Amino acid sequence: MRSGRGDRIFAGGVTGLALIVPLTLAGITLLMVEAAWPSISTYGLGFLLSSTWDPVKEIFGAAAYLYGTLVTTAIAIILAAPVAVGAAIFLVEYAPRRLAGTLSFLIEVLAYIPSIVYGLWGLFVLVPLFRENVEPFLQSTLGVLPLIGGLFSGPVGGRDLLVGGVILAIMILPLLVAVSREVIAAVPTAQREGMLGIGATKWEMVRGAVLPYARVGIVGAIVLGVARAFGETMAVTLVVGNSSTAITSSLFVPGYTMASAIANQFVEASGQLYFSAIVEIAVLLLIVALIVNTLARLLIRRVAGTPQGFAI
Amino acid sequence: MTMTAARPTTTTPQQEAAPEASLAAGPAIRTERLNAWYGTTHAVGDVTLEIPGRSVTAVIGPSGCGKSTLLRCLNRMHEITTGARVAGQVFLGNEDIYWQGTDAVEVRGRVGMVFQRPNPFPMMSVYENVAAGPRLRGWKRTRAEMDEMVERNLRRAALWDEVKDKLRRSGAALSGGQQQRLCIARALATDPAILLMDEPASALDPIATYKIEELVRELADELTIVIVTHNMQQASRVSARTAFMLAGEDGVGRLVEYGKTDELFTTPRDERTEAYITGRFG
Amino acid sequence: MTAAAIASPSWRVRRRRRVADTIMAVLLTAATAIAIGLLLLILGYLIVNGLPALNLAFFTERPKPFGVEGGGVGPAIVGTLIVSAVAGIIAIPIGIAAAIFVTELRPGRWGAIVRFAAELIAGLPSIAVGVFVWSFLVRGLLGRYSAIAGAVALAVIMIPIVARTTEEVLRLVPGSLREAALALGAPRWRVVMRVVLPTARAGVATAAVLALARAAGETAPLLLTALGNLFFSTDLLRPIAALPLQIYQYAASPYDDWHAKAWGASLILVAVIALVSFALRAFAPRVSR
Numbered sequence: 036m037r038s039g040r041g042d043r044i045f046a047g048g049v050t051g052l053a054l055i056v057p058l059t060l061a062g063i064t065l066l067m068v069e070a071a072w073p074s075i076s077t078y079g080l081g082f083l084l085s086s087t088w089d090p091v092k093e094i095f096g097a098a099a100y101l102y103g104t105l106v107t108t109a110i111a112i113i114l115a116a117p118v119a120v121g122a123a124i125f126l127v128e129y130a131p132r133r134l135a136g137t138l139s140f141l142i143e144v145l146a147y148i149p150s151i152v153y154g155l156w157g158l159f160v161l162v163p164l165f166r167e168n169v170e171p172f173l174q175s176t177l178g179v180l181p182l183i184g185g186l187f188s189g190p191v192g193g194r195d196l197l198v199g200g201v202i203l204a205i206m207i208l209p210l211l212v213a214v215s216r217e218v219i220a221a222v223p224t225a226q227r228e229g230m231l232g233i234g235a236t237k238w239e240m241v242r243g244a245v246l247p248y249a250r251v252g253i254v255g256a257i258v259l260g261v262a263r264a265f266g267e268t269m270a271v272t273l274v275v276g277n278s279s280t281a282i283t284s285s286l287f288v289p290g291y292t293m294a295s296a297i298a299n300q301f302v303e304a305s306g307q308l309y310f311s312a313i314v315e316i317a318v319l320l321l322i323v324a325l326i327v328n329t330l331a332r333l334l335i336r337r338v339a340g341t342p343q344g345f346a347i
Numbered sequence: 348m349t350m351t352a353a354r355p356t357t358t359t360p361q362q363e364a365a366p367e368a369s370l371a372a373g374p375a376i377r378t379e380r381l382n383a384w385y386g387t388t389h390a391v392g393d394v395t396l397e398i399p400g401r402s403v404t405a406v407i408g409p410s411g412c413g414k415s416t417l418l419r420c421l422n423r424m425h426e427i428t429t430g431a432r433v434a435g436q437v438f439l440g441n442e443d444i445y446w447q448g449t450d451a452v453e454v455r456g457r458v459g460m461v462f463q464r465p466n467p468f469p470m471m472s473v474y475e476n477v478a479a480g481p482r483l484r485g486w487k488r489t490r491a492e493m494d495e496m497v498e499r500n501l502r503r504a505a506l507w508d509e510v511k512d513k514l515r516r517s518g519a520a521l522s523g524g525q526q527q528r529l530c531i532a533r534a535l536a537t538d539p540a541i542l543l544m545d546e547p548a549s550a551l552d553p554i555a556t557y558k559i560e561e562l563v564r565e566l567a568d569e570l571t572i573v574i575v576t577h578n579m580q581q582a583s584r585v586s587a588r589t590a591f592m593l594a595g596e597d598g599v600g601r602l603v604e605y606g607k608t609d610e611l612f613t614t615p616r617d618e619r620t621e622a623y624i625t626g627r628f629g
Numbered sequence: 630m631t632a633a634a635i636a637s638p639s640w641r642v643r644r645r646r647r648v649a650d651t652i653m654a655v656l657l658t659a660a661t662a663i664a665i666g667l668l669l670l671i672l673g674y675l676i677v678n679g680l681p682a683l684n685l686a687f688f689t690e691r692p693k694p695f696g697v698e699g700g701g702v703g704p705a706i707v708g709t710l711i712v713s714a715v716a717g718i719i720a721i722p723i724g725i726a727a728a729i730f731v732t733e734l735r736p737g738r739w740g741a742i743v744r745f746a747a748e749l750i751a752g753l754p755s756i757a758v759g760v761f762v763w764s765f766l767v768r769g770l771l772g773r774y775s776a777i778a779g780a781v782a783l784a785v786i787m788i789p790i791v792a793r794t795t796e797e798v799l800r801l802v803p804g805s806l807r808e809a810a811l812a813l814g815a816p817r818w819r820v821v822m823r824v825v826l827p828t829a830r831a832g833v834a835t836a837a838v839l840a841l842a843r844a845a846g847e848t849a850p851l852l853l854t855a856l857g858n859l860f861f862s863t864d865l866l867r868p869i870a871a872l873p874l875q876i877y878q879y880a881a882s883p884y885d886d887w888h889a890k891a892w893g894a895s896l897i898l899v900a901v902i903a904l905v906s907f908a909l910r911a912f913a914p915r916v917s918r
Contacts (some may be wrong), residue, residue: 045818046734052726054739055747063753063761063785077879121660129657139659145668147903150847151873152895155880156671159678181685187379205667212664229530231427233480233537234456236650243479247470266588266754268849269873273880294756294849299851301763308822310768317760322779328752453643516633 064321071318074311082315086280095312099280101319103196105291107271108264110200110286111207116257119211128220128241139216146209153270156195157202162274165201166193170287185284192276197286199275199295203301206270207260214259214335218252219245238319255334262327266320268294295322375400375541375571376421379433383416383425390416392599393435396590400540403563403572405586405608407579409623411602412592414575418543420460421573423451439541456484459534459542464550465526467518467533474514476529477501480537496536504532505562524555531562542566544574548581560585579624583612591620675896682893692859692875695884702894704861708870711863712776712855713845716783720844721837723784724791731792732799735820744796758785759850767854772793776862776869779855783844790840798832799825836907842905846898848873872898 066073074082078095085096122142126135170191178187222245230244246253276289277299291299293316304310374397383391391413398404407412419425420433423444436443444454465477477497488496497514501507506528510521518529527547534542544563548556563572563585576582582589589612590605603610604620615621686701693700727747731740762782768775799865802825810820826833848871856868857878872894879891 039816041819042817045821049704049729049734050736052723053743055723056727056743056750056792059785060746060750063758066765067757067761070768074694085689102695109576118660118663122664122769125657125661129654130661142664142669144903145664145671146756148671148899149848149873149902151846151848151876151880152675152899153671155876155891155895156674158880160670160674166751198368205671208664209665223466225462225464226468228424228427228460228462229466229468229533230479230649232422232460232462232532233483234452235483235648237481238644238650238653241653243483244468247468250470266756268754268756269877271453273877294754297756297760298849298852301760314760314764315755318730321757324752324754324757325749328707328749332748450647452646456638483646484638485645486638573683 057250065326067314067318067321071311071315073308074115074315074320077308078312080276082312086282090306090309090339093308097293097296097312097316097319099282099318100284100291100293100296103199103275104224104265104292104294106196106286106298107199107203107275107292108261110197111203111264112257114204115208115211115260116202119208119256119260120215122212123215124220124241124245126216128237137188137210142209142212144209145205146213150206152271153202153206154273157198157270157274161198161202162193165198166191170197173266174287177306186286189283189285189287191287192289194274194276194289195287196290199271199290199292200286202270202274203264203267206267207263210263211260214256215249215253218249218256218340221252222248238334251337252335255331255337258327258331258334261326262331265311265323265327266294268298271295272298299305353572374398375440376573378420378560379436379438381420381437382433383413383420384430384432385416385428387595388429389599391420392595392601394592394602396516396602398571398573399588400571401567402587402588403497403567403574405581405582405589406573406575406592407577407589407623408592408600408603409594410577411600412594414592415545415601417592418545418573418575421541421543422460423454424460426451456480456537457539458500458542459539461527461530461534461542461544462545463546465523465530467521467526467529469517469519469535471518472515473501473510473518473521475535476518477532477536480533484537492590500532500536501529503535504528505558505565506532512621522555524551524558527551527555527559528562531559535566539570541571541573544572546575547576549577556581585607591615591623593619593623642762672899675892675899678889678892679896680893682889683896684743687890691861692890695882695887697880698782698886700890702870702872702890702897703873704858704870704876705872705894706897707861707863708734708776708855708874709872711865712779712783712851712869712882715777715780715865716787716844717837717841719780719784720787720840721791724788724836724840725795725833727788727792728799729826730796732796733798733817733825747789747792750785751793754849755786756807756849756853758782759853761785763853770874771866773866774854774856774865774868774881777865779851779869779871780865781845782850784856786847786850787840787844794836794839795829795833798829798836800830802828825828826838834914838909839906842902846902848877852877 045292050100074095082095082097083101084098086098086102087094087096088099126139170187170193173187174191178184226244226248230240235243255325263304271292272295275295277291277295278289280291281288297313297316304313320335376398378394378396381391381394382389394417406417408414416425421437425433427429435444436445439454439458442449469477471479474497477500478493481496498507501510506525509525513520519526523531548559551559560581563574566572574585586608588606589608591603591611592600593603594600604615604617606616611620614622616622686699688701688706689703690699690701691704692702727743730736731744734740744786762778762785766778766781771778802867806824806828807820810824811817815823851874855871855874857874858870860866862869876891876894876898879887879894882888
């Protein structure tokens with residue numbers, strides 16, 4: 036009977052500590068919504084639609100921040116996804132075994148670099164590069180075309196949504212490569228052999244048998260990348276500009292993302308409503324993260340089983 | 348593509364043994380001292396044989412004797428595995444497919460292959476599975492001609508009646524036996540002269556197996572079929588000639604005996620063949 | 630049109646397919662080269678710009694006011710160690726308990742709930758975790774920016790990492806070991822504490838250290854909680870310096886000297902994280918990231 040008691044104490048202790056986990060999650064969600072409530076009830080949907088952010092008059096509309104987040108995330112995905120999927124295909128289908136191992140390792144090393152270091156590198160290397168070379172070039176070439184020309188209009192400063200998007204792209208690259216790689220490697224060999232058996236070239240095999248099979252998982256990887264980019268703070272905040280809440284078509288606007296807005300303004304959030312508005316931005320990030328992460332894991336699980344920790 | 352030396356005018360023992368099977372001028376497939384490795388493991392050693400056209404030739408032997416490896420050398424699938432290597436020559440007609448300048452992709456387009464486990468492409472419909480090969484080879488046709496090609500090959504594979512209403516369904520939505528016949532149809536669609544089958548019925552139930560064997564006998568009128576099987580009864584049911592392979596003490600798979608099926612099974616010339624077919628090992 | 634046309638496509642078609650195959654091979658290699666190239670570029674700049682800033686004073690002194698030469702990131706190094714350690718004290722027991730809960734106690738639905746909760750927490754943006762602790766502790770309970778608040782924020786981030794990695798390690802312990810112990814009459818808690826955990830000891834330690842290394846590099850959660858400090862401090866109830874915070878402050882400043890220091894501090898941070906993570910993985914390779 037003594038062992039029964041020991042077991043009960045043990046089970047109780049472990050269970051108690053373990054349950055802190057879901058409790059923390061619930062606590063975070065509830066407490067943040069509660070803290071954001073004054074802002075939610077005051078501004079309602081307008082918070083998402085209005086871009087007027089005036090602490091003095093206590094009018095808070097986060098549309099500009101939302102816009103900045105969406106734009107930088109979109110740029111990040113557009114730039115990173117093809118490169119990541121391409122690298123993943125190369126590592127699985129083309130590279131010799133040992134080389135693939137070494138290269139994958141190197142790409143993973145990118146994931147170990149803290150985001151502040153990306154921010155630093157972005158600030159001192161990318162920003163001058165874009166300000167002096169890339170952006171003027173884009174403005175003079177693509178900027179004169181109809182429709183997309185508007186993306187590259189306006190004064191060139193270097194710290195803007197475009198660079199924010201680019202640094203995000205570099206940040207999510209290792210994640211995308213790792214997940215895509217696992218998904219592609221999970222495609223059964225029989226499929227590859229079936230394609231080669233009817234006389235396909237290597238690329239035709241990849242395009243016809245491997246990618247269609249892995250498509251769902253790759254979408255899952257991209258969704259994970261979106262989730263990561265959405266909430267990224269330190270890499271972006273140093274390069275995205277943080278001064279303009281204008282929503283224009285230009286990528287050269289020194290705008291904000293939701294995360295960078297929080298990082299820049301939290302110290303000044305004196306008033307109750309101001310504080311509450313900042314928390315509300317974080318609540319938005321929270322909700323998006325919860326939804327998107329659940330979705331991504333469902334997609335990836337369908338193709339490659341339970342992911343092995345890379346989303347962490 | 349290269350021309351080999353002129354064919355000898357004397358007939359070979361194999362040709363004398365089965366003159367009726369070879370209508371073309373010479374064997375459909377001829378291997379010359381074929382060797383295959385997986386890295387440092389020597390899997391197939393010095394196999395020389397001739398396979399006549401428009402007939403079924405079976406390759407039998409215990410597991411590990413190299414029969415599947417041999418088969419995969421015939422359409423240059425063996426080299427896909429990392430570290431795999433081939434030495435020797437394999438002639439399809441008069442061309443050595445291992446000659447320096449030959450494109451493996453072309454070879455595989457001319458030789459069809461059916462695998463042990465049915466592997467239809469699940470992301471494609473039944474229709475698209477069959478059309479996959481021709482489409483790859485740039486065969487652009489009107490809708491009607493495509494439909495006709497798909498139907499023709501599904502009929503050749505004895506599958507048309509069962510799937511004619513399900514052409515748009517996923518290739519994987521069929522039963523195991525149907526999937527394998529779909530894979531046969533897919534292989535036939537590129538109009539190969541040779542069809543290689545690697546234990547095509549081993550993953551199927553007896554009824555499905557029977558259908559496959561029937562199909563093999565029918566197809567032998569038009570094609571050269573090489574079928575690897577671990578089932579001796581199957582070999583005796585479907586094939587005109589049988590090759591028996593065995594891994595020696597050095598682990599290398601070699602050709603032990605090769606001849607007309609009924610002769611090999613009733614009066615084998617080699618004692619190892621006799622031991623295998625009487626079930627003393629294997 | 631005929632069977633022959635299928636069997637032997639024109640040389641034009643064959644050439645097109647071969648060319649496409651080659652082009653794609655080149656493009657895919659290029660994509661990989663880009664990914665690798667970026668890494669090398671970042672590491673290269675880090676080393677080239679960071680090394681010159683490193684000297685003994687850099688590690689031991691505190692930051693000097695702008696305009697004054699010299700100074701270092703001593704307080705930040707100490708601060709990072711303190712905050713990470715406290716965060717570890719909070720997070721590691723909880724994380725391990727969660728892993729034991731899920732693998733050893735196996736209570737069905739609750740196990741799935743704990744696991745799923747850990748996964749979701751892992752997916753939260755670190756800034757959101759920072760805002761939570763900011764609102765709950767800094768603006769709420771404690772009333773001030775403090776090291777303990779920073780530690781709590783880092784702990785939240787660490788828990789899922791510890792839990793996930795420990796779970797993997799525990800699953801590697803063969804079931805036969807547990808069965809043998811149970812068959813000998815040992816109570817469940819003894820089996821776990823005396824048999825399973827010791828067997829998995831190396832992996833669990835690795836999990837803990839990996840999580841610490843990850844937490845040490847986080848900036849956003851500390852920004853809103855620990856705030857940063859230019860002085861050496863061990864007071865848990867006061868703002869404290871941390872290496873990532875110091876890098877941020879140096880980088881955001883307009884002074885070249887401070888920029889150089891930001892590179893130096895970054896190099897230290899990356900070197901420590903990389904060394905710890907990779908050395909550990911070399912010793913306990915079955916633990917994935």
